[in-house]
Amino acid sequence: xxxxxxxxxxxxxxxxxxxxxxxxxxxxxxxxxxxxxxxxxxxxxxxxxxxxxxxxxxxxxxxxxxxxxxxxxxxxxxxxxxxxxxxxxxxxxxxxxxxxxxxxxxxxxxxxxxxxxxxxxxxxxxxxxxxxxxxxxxxxxxxxxxxxxxxxxxxxxxxxxxxxxxxxxxxxxxxxxxxxxxxxxxxxxxxxxxxxxxxxxxxxxxxxxxxxxxxxxxxxxxxxxxxxxxxxxxxxxxxxxxxxxxxxxxxxxxxxxxxxxxxxxxxxxxxxxxxxxxxxxxxxxxxxxx
Amino acid sequence: xxxxxxxxxxxxxxxxxxxxxxxxxxxxxxxxxxxxxxxxxxxxxxxxxxxxxxxxxxxxxxxxxxxxxxxxxxxxxxxxxxxxxxxxxxxxxxxxxxxxxxxxxxxxxxxxxxxxxxxxxxxxxxxxxxxxxxxxxxxxxxxxxxxxxxxxxxxxxxxxxxxxxxxxxxxxxxxxxxxxxxxxxxxxxxxxxxxxxxxxxxxxxxxxxxxxxxxxxxxxxxxxxxxxxxxxxxxxxxxxxxxxxxxxxxxxxxxxxxxxxxxxxxxxxxxxxxxxxxxxxxxxxxxxxx
Numbered sequence: 320x321x322x323x324x325x326x327x328x329x330x331x332x333x334x335x336x337x338x339x340x341x342x343x344x345x346x347x348x349x350x351x352x353x354x355x356x357x358x359x360x361x362x363x364x365x366x367x368x369x370x371x372x373x374x375x376x377x378x379x380x381x382x383x384x385x386x387x388x389x390x391x392x393x394x395x396x397x398x399x400x401x402x403x404x405x406x407x408x409x410x411x412x413x414x415x416x417x418x419x420x421x422x423x424x425x426x427x428x429x430x431x432x433x434x435x436x437x438x439x440x441x442x443x444x445x446x447x448x449x450x451x452x453x454x455x456x457x458x459x460x461x462x463x464x465x466x467x468x469x470x471x472x473x474x475x476x477x478x479x480x481x482x483x484x485x486x487x488x489x490x491x492x493x494x495x496x497x498x499x500x501x502x503x504x505x506x507x508x509x510x511x512x513x514x515x516x517x518x519x520x521x522x523x524x525x526x527x528x529x530x531x532x533x534x535x536x537x538x539x540x541x542x543x544x545x546x547x548x549x550x551x552x553x554x555x556x557x558x559x560x561x562x563x564x565x566x567x568x569x570x571x572x573x574x575x576x577x578x579x580x581x582x583x584x585x586x587x588x589x590x591x592x593x594x595x596x597x598x599x600x601x602x603x604x605x606x607x608x609x
Numbered sequence: 610x611x612x613x614x615x616x617x618x619x620x621x622x623x624x625x626x627x628x629x630x631x632x633x634x635x636x637x638x639x640x641x642x643x644x645x646x647x648x649x650x651x652x653x654x655x656x657x658x659x660x661x662x663x664x665x666x667x668x669x670x671x672x673x674x675x676x677x678x679x680x681x682x683x684x685x686x687x688x689x690x691x692x693x694x695x696x697x698x699x700x701x702x703x704x705x706x707x708x709x710x711x712x713x714x715x716x717x718x719x720x721x722x723x724x725x726x727x728x729x730x731x732x733x734x735x736x737x738x739x740x741x742x743x744x745x746x747x748x749x750x751x752x753x754x755x756x757x758x759x760x761x762x763x764x765x766x767x768x769x770x771x772x773x774x775x776x777x778x779x780x781x782x783x784x785x786x787x788x789x790x791x792x793x794x795x796x797x798x799x800x801x802x803x804x805x806x807x808x809x810x811x812x813x814x815x816x817x818x819x820x821x822x823x824x825x826x827x828x829x830x831x832x833x834x835x836x837x838x839x840x841x842x843x844x845x846x847x848x849x850x851x852x853x854x855x856x857x858x859x860x861x862x863x864x865x866x867x868x869x870x871x872x873x874x875x876x877x878x879x880x881x882x883x884x885x886x887x888x889x890x891x892x893x894x895x896x897x898x899x
Contacts, residue, residue: 328836328838328873328874328875328877329836329838329871329872329873329874329875330874330877334873383673383674384673384674386676386678386679388676389676389679546618546619548618548619581619582619583618583619583624584618584619584620585618585619587618587620
């Protein structure tokens with residue numbers, strides 16, 4: 320389970336390193352991740368931000384196109400970029416679609432055969448990665464973590480944050496899928512990966528999840544940035560208003576759940592450039608980005 | 610010759626737009642470019658930075674991975690990203706190699722058949738693009754321009770700047786090819802594109818060019834950033850020390866020709882992340898990047 324270094328280079332004063340390891344959570348398949356370490360990590364263990372990428376992506380997209388390193392370097396933050404699914408599970412149909420199987424793990428643990436052996440990205444991100452990082456010699460303090468994602472990875476960031484209050488101090492999401500049980504991408508994924516399909520998918524739906532968390536139980540720290548000229552927003556794959564409405568109904572104020580719908584911006588967090596001031600109000604309790 | 614808009618999206622408060630047009634300089638082939646406009650361009654015509662990409666790249670690489678837009682947006686600077694060669698000239702062998710033909714125009718005007726009709730990237734960047742931009746309704750003041758490039762595009766930035774004192778106020782280059790007549794990439798390109806091969810290539814070699822420009826004639830403003838862990842530096846494709854030596858011999862001081870050789874950094878300005886603080890001291894005479 321130890322990390323094997325594949326490649327490393329300096330960037331914005333820090334270091335970006337690609338690792339691979341044999342992932343137990345993914346059924347013994349090899350899995351890659353990129354890790355950015357800021358200069359400050361040479362002195363102390365630094366807090367960490369997990370970045371979850373979207374459909375079709377790998378551990379490289381956010382590292383190459385995310386524009387995060389200058390801010391992370393200046394603010395002493397590590398960033399961990401996992402892959403978006405297992406690779407090479409040799410399941411029939413695994414590579415047939417851009418929105419299911421390889422590159423489309425949806426950050427859930429599949430409960431339906433033949434996917435349930437390998438497609439366990441929830442466990443991979445929430446349990447295995449912190450364990451692997453903590454048992455390595457990486458200067459990262461996994462007890463200080465936040466989570467960020469784009470599109471399918473935004474769905475991942477929101478749901479993992481809502482389900483794991485002890486793991487993450489904040490969640491940020493660019494153009495996230497907010498109500499997957501009500502959109503084609505989410506319905507297809509849940510029907511494919513889960514025994515009880517879309518019904519079971521409600522356990523992994525940010526809009527459903529936030530309904531059941533009263534502010535008295537937990538003060539949330541969520542930021543969503545979504546573009547109004549995003550074709551996936553326009554085709555109702557993202558549905559941020561549903562999440563916003565559910566948050567409001569549950570009693571969360573606009574400071575706890577910030578949703579910015581930005582005219583003129585599209586889905587291109589990774590496709591062409593990032594949507595908004597990167598990481599702007601990411602997390603006051605962890606590391607403050609001005 | 611007018612610009613046809615293909616795509617546009619907002620990014621860091623500005624706008625990134627992809628255009629295509631029928632390029633006379635490239636023998637009537639269609640050519641693409643990306644143009645970033647900062648918010649300030651809504652009020653006044655803004656200065657422009659040309660970004661020349663490296664081998665295998667297109668107009669998209671710098672726009673997607675360059676990490677330039679936050680700084681450009683804050684500093685009121687447009688960025689123009691041309692392609693790296695003509696496309697679809699239907700010359701035999703055009704697509705056979707990564708370092709010659711398509712994606713490898715070297716920012717020179719070919720003088721050898723069959724390349725000389727279409728492979729005229731020098732003319733394309735120095736004459737046609739400013740003309741096309743000026744005759745469009747883009748809010749860009751092409752009389753205030755600087756030039757930047759990576760690898761083969763760094764060679765382009767240095768040589769275009771040295772040969773066109775009236776066009777560009779500064780040149781910046783990440784991991785540039787500095788002495789192409791002495792390295793395999795440059796020798797192959799010059800032998801292929803130029804009637805008199807490498808000998809003629811001296812007219813397009815930054816190290817040769819800087820020798821003939823005394824400081825009394827022109828105060829230069831050049832910044833080179835190159836990584837010492839760059840495999841192309843190590844395999845002597847880049848040769849920044851040759852350029853440094855020639856600049857010193859010609860009498861240019863280290864303020865006019867700044868060369869930073871950075872331990873730990875590789876060639877990945879575009880491959881994985883940018884090499885150094887982006888655009889840092891790009892150009893004092895044009896727009897100052899802090």
